[in-house]
Amino acid sequence: SSELTQDPAVSVALGQTVRITCQGDSLRSYYASWYQQKPGQAPVLVIYGKNNRPSGIPDRFSGSSSGNTASLTITGAQAEDEADYYCNSRDSSGNHVYVFGTGTKVTVL
Amino acid sequence: EVQLVESGGGLVQPGGSLRLSCAASGFTFSSYWMSWVRQAPGKGLEWVANIKQDGSEKYYVDSVKGRFTISRDNAKNSLYLQMNSLRAEDTAVYYCARERRSVVAHDYWGQGTLVTVSS
Numbered sequence: 001s002s003e004l005t006q007d008p009a010v011s012v013a014l015g016q017t018v019r020i021t022c023q024g025d026s027l028r029s030y031y032a033s034w035y036q037q038k039p040g041q042a043p044v045l046v047i048y049g050k051n052n053r054p055s056g057i058p059d060r061f062s063g064s065s066s067g068n069t070a071s072l073t074i075t076g077a078q079a080e081d082e083a084d085y086y087c088n089s090r091d092s093s094g095n096h097v098y099v100f101g102t103g104t105k106v107t108v109l
Numbered sequence: 110e111v112q113l114v115e116s117g118g119g120l121v122q123p124g125g126s127l128r129l130s131c132a133a134s135g136f137t138f139s140s141y142w143m144s145w146v147r148q149a150p151g152k153g154l155e156w157v158a159n160i161k162q163d164g165s166e167k168y169y170v171d172s173v174k175g176r177f178t179i180s181r182d183n184a185k186n187s188l189y190l191q192m193n194s195l196r197a198e199d200t201a202v203y204y205c206a207r208e209r210r211s212v213v214a215h216d217y218w219g220q221g222t223l224v225t226v227s228s
Contacts, residue, residue: 033214035154042204042221043146043154048214086154089213096168098144098156098213 004032004087004101011107012077022070022087022101030090032070034063037084046085047072074106082108111135111217113205118222125195125226131188131205131219139163139183142208144215145190147201147224155201158190159208173199195226 004024012018022032031050035043045054047063060075070089074081087101117129129145144159158169158179167179178191188205202223206215 031213033212035215037154042218043215044218045214045216048209048216049212052212054216084153088154088156088215096159096166097170098159098215100146100154100156103153 004089004099006085006087006101006104008102009105009107011109012074013109014079015076017073017075018077018106020072020074020085020104020106022072022089023068024089024092024099024101025068026089026092026099027065027068027070029092032063032065032087032089034061034070034072035086035088036081037086038082043086077106077108079108082106111207113207113217113219115203115205115219115222118203118224120225120227121195122228123196123226126191126193127195127224129190129192129203129205129222129224131190133186133188133205133207136207136217138181138186142210143181143188144206144208145179145188146204146206146215146218147199148204148221149198149201152201157203160188192224195224197226200224200226 034047037043051063085104091097112134114132145157160179176194180189202221204221205219207217209216
């Protein structure tokens with residue numbers, strides 16, 4: 001099975017911009033989706049497809065992709081954005097199996 | 110409103126079995142692939158298994174193949190995960206999630222149910 005690699009932790013000053021990356025071979029073939037998870041809560045989808053936000057997700061969240069790397073950008077980070085973020089895509093060995101990234105803890109200073 | 114509600118978690122001894130359920134509402138359950146995703150304490154998310162709309166295709170992560178079985182009952186709007194030969198490393202919160210396959214995403218999640226494998 002393939003892997004999706006993320007930086008373990010990043011920090012961002014309040015109101016500034018932070019980009020979280022996700023690397024993996026399968027990203028050359030498939031979209032990545034992104035999830036926000038706060039302590040004790042279920043994950044919430046924040047970005048999917050080329051760069052789509054579900055209803056209710058602020059437009060400060062955006063996604064992009066190039067080659068084997070997908071990125072989630074938070075422009076103007078807010079205190080409530082402090083959370084763990086995971087990418088998710090298909091496994092490169094077949095299009096029915098999924099894999100999650102290793103996760104990135106975002107701290108808003 | 111889409112809702113997914115898991116149940117069936119608990120404490121089980123190594124080698125034991127447990128059956129998780131996920132009750133779906135607010136959408137046409139029979140039209141979607143569904144997944145189980147788990148999260149060990151303090152760890153990241155791990156995709157476990159998924160099942161096609163009519164139950165004819167099922168896929169699993171290697172670590173649970175031969176031990177876990179995913180199934181569904183579209184008449185009851187329910188998803189299941191039968192877990193046998195449980196190991197300590199299966200200890201986790203188990204979430205059910207709806208798939209949006211065309212965009213490679215899981216767009217709705219339940220609140221999770223905790224499975225603890227310990228003697």
